[in-house]
Amino acid sequence: MKLNHKLNPNNWIKLYSDYLFNYTITRVNDRETAQDLVSETFLSGLKSMANFKGEASERTWLISILKRKIIDHYRKINSNKGKAEVRMDYMDAAESDRNWLEERVADSSSKSAEDIIENSELKDAIYNCIGKLPEKQAEIFKMKTIKGYDTETICNELNITSSNVWVHIHRARISLSGCLEKNWFKT
């Protein structure tokens, strides 16, 4: 197996914090807990850098740490309250970031389990595709589309022109459409 992936913790927050946060909040439904788990993941990553073999990408490796953190979080809740149950599905795709799902019994949400799973898979798929965009494109797309910043604010924060913002947005949208088309554009 080719071992060519390297770790660069200086870029972790910039590149992966939103992806990990989004992954976590879908599964724990609490903003503060999600932040704590993401923070713990980065810190655990730092501590276990020596164990990284380079077989998986940096992001896949961080996600695997995060999954364990989420499982530990639910185990802790289970042992404390006995109110929640964790179910894990490991599928065949070893490299897939979407091979793990969890749900809580007695979820008060009116959504069906199927809706929740679909929503969580959709979130992962979108963030997966955003993760493939060039760094600046991804940043501008997130500022505009997820954070809802207006164009002027983005221009001021990144010191670029409005035309530049729209060029990045356009390219990001084209790439995302292509990336999501196979599985999510059917309906």
Place this chain on the structure above:
Amino acid sequence: MKAKIFISFEQAKHICDKNQYGESTFFERIKLSIRHSWCMLTRKYSKNNNKLTNIIKRGNLNCLKDNERKKLQQQFEKELSKHQ
């Protein structure tokens, strides 16, 4: 007048992108509609663009707020400095 009402495909795509964020003007939307009436490529582009917007809305994406990211960054940098 003709030049103002009839827009190029590039201009149509730009208006369509702006439209996804509610930033197109009324007059731009009219120009886009006119282009839709005769250009299949523009219609296809708009259809895909609208689909993407709907999928993203359905995904209900979350992102760290600036202050949350800053806090995370500070905690991490503190720890990172011990490892470097």
